[in-house]
Amino acid sequence: MVDSAPPITRKPTGYRWELLLLLWLAFFLNQADRQIFSVVLPLIRDDLGLTDAELGLIASALVWTYGLLVPIAGFIGDRFSRRNILGFCLLFWSFATLMTGFCSTVFQFILLRGVATGGGEAFYAPSANALLGETYRENRSFALSIHQTAVYFGIILSGLIAGYIGERYGWQNAFYLFGSLGIVLAVVFFSRIPKDIATPATRSQQPLLAEIGETARIVIRKPTVIMLTLGFGCMVFVNVGYLTWMPSFLVDKFGMSLTDAGFSALFYHHLGAFLGVLSGAKIADHYAKTNPRSRLVVQALGLLLGAPFIYWISMSQTQIMTYIALFLFGIFRGWYDSNIVASLYEVVSPKIRSSAYGLVLACAFLIGASAPYLLGVLKPTLGLTAGLASLSGVYVLGSLFIGSGAIWFFDKDRELSV
Structure with missing residues (x-):
């Protein structure tokens, strides 16, 4: 490879x-x-x-x-x-x-x-x-x-x-x-765009499935990678659930037009996420100079601090308060996003970083993919308000996964990857 x-x-x-x-x-x-x-x-x-x-x-x-x-x-x-x-x-x-x-x-x-x-x-x-x-x-x-x-x-x-x-x-x-x-x-x-050519020097001599299997065997031996993947899965679960049902939630709760709901559900959150990505990267880069586990800590804090605002989105009684909650939820989601790749690279050898990220991404999306379906099943009985509010607990769970990786496994896994 x-x-x-x-x-x-x-x-x-x-x-x-x-x-x-x-x-x-x-x-x-x-x-x-x-x-x-x-x-x-x-x-x-x-x-x-x-x-x-x-x-x-x-x-x-x-x-x-x-x-x-x-x-x-x-x-x-x-x-x-x-x-x-x-x-x-x-x-x-x-x-x-x-x-x-x-x-x-x-x-x-x-x-x-x-x-x-x-x-x-x-x-x-x-x-x-x-x-x-x-x-x-x-x-x-x-x-x-x-x-x-x-x-x-x-x-x-x-x-x-x-x-x-x-x-x-x-x-x-x-x-x-x-x-x-x-x-x-x-x-x-x-x-x-002219055609580029994949040169023999960049091609693995192994069959594709064998190469994927080899990478999987390497990363599964690192508990930090497993914790990061589980935390990523929790984040994806919340994100795809929110993206799927938030416009409908605003239409049903506040009687908004589809145009206003589609814009408001996405604009305030992603404005916050944009600012959060920038600030989270700065914070992590600063503290990672002396303590590399800081990248994981920033991610864990992003999920933990973002959880109350997910609950606030669902329970707010006015549009203004909902928008504020969406913005702050976005800020801390950005903290998490800013270190997804950087945290993984702290514990994975440079030789397999690209393929390892592909596997982590796949596992996270497979974990989180069921959120839209589950919220749809629960909607007729519990309603979207309770369903979206419950996503805050998934964020807390993701924070615990990443935090445990930072505390108990990071030093050993990083030492092995050097």
């Missing part, structure tokens, strides 16, 4: 910025397409008469598919042309998004929304981050940070745009619009 990057010719500045721009737009659509369903969910429920449990199952199917395929996508990204992987996966998930507008049954939604869209999106991040990292070797963090901002814009703007289109022109047109934009972008991407 080889972790080194291939020797590449330095690209002109114009090409590098064009690549970053096109990947930013692709990542924007990656996140936007993932969120459309949650925003127009009330319209789909009313139009097709689907139950809350069925709607939750559709949302969970995407996350389950993503979790199963993302580790395979990471290994494949080291073996084949990343430009081709990115172009084809963008084309595939965008076509699936467009076709989702024609769905009328639960099975069709699961197949196109869950399996096809989730499967296509799983192949994006590993290859995109690797291609940017190789192209921007001298200012890698800067390029990856700009690329990451597409997450916040994609989620927030999809809530505003999809809600507006859904209310005025029908929920189907939201899928048609975003899917068509992705197909056009895929054509531009193929025409503007």
Whole structure:
């Protein structure tokens, strides 16, 4: 297993910025397409008469598919042309998004929304981050940070745009619009970005499944990695549950329009998360100079301090108080996000960091994928208020997992990884 990057010719500045721009737009659509369903969910429920449990199952199917395929996508990204992987996966998930507008049954939604869209999106991040990292070797963090901002814009703007289109022109047109934009972008991407070649020096000589198995055997011997994975799973559980049902919660509780609910459910939280990522990274970097376990401590504190505000979101009686709670929940979610990769890298050998992260990501998404379905099942009896409030307990549990890894296992695991 080889972790080194291939020797590449330095690209002109114009090409590098064009690549970053096109990947930013692709990542924007990656996140936007993932969120459309949650925003127009009330319209789909009313139009097709689907139950809350069925709607939750559709949302969970995407996350389950993503979790199963993302580790395979990471290994494949080291073996084949990343430009081709990115172009084809963008084309595939965008076509699936467009076709989702024609769905009328639960099975069709699961197949196109869950399996096809989730499967296509799983192949994006590993290859995109690797291609940017190789192209921007001298200012890698800067390029990856700009690329990451597409997450916040994609989620927030999809809530505003999809809600507006859904209310005025029908929920189907939201899928048609975003899917068509992705197909056009895929054509531009193929025409503007030259094909890269995965050189023999970067390819493992082992079969793909054997390589995945070897990496899994290495990381499973490190209790800190297991604790980080369980904590990550708790965070994903809360995040996908919140993203799926929060717009519907605001519509039901405050009688908001779909456009306002789609925007408000996502904007205040992700504004806080943006500020939290910046402050959490600064805090962790400062204290990690003398105590590397500080990265895990910041993550654990992020989940622990964020838990009360999840409860506050559900129990607030006014929109203003709900928005404040969403913002503060976002701040501490950002603390956690700022050290997801950095904490793992403290206890994993550089030789397997990319593949190890793919496996951790997969496990976390598989753990958290059931949240939309479970909240949908509980909604008719307990209601969304109680269901969303219960997510605060999952955040506390995640904090305990990460905290125990920092206290009892970190020193031994870090020593072994040096």
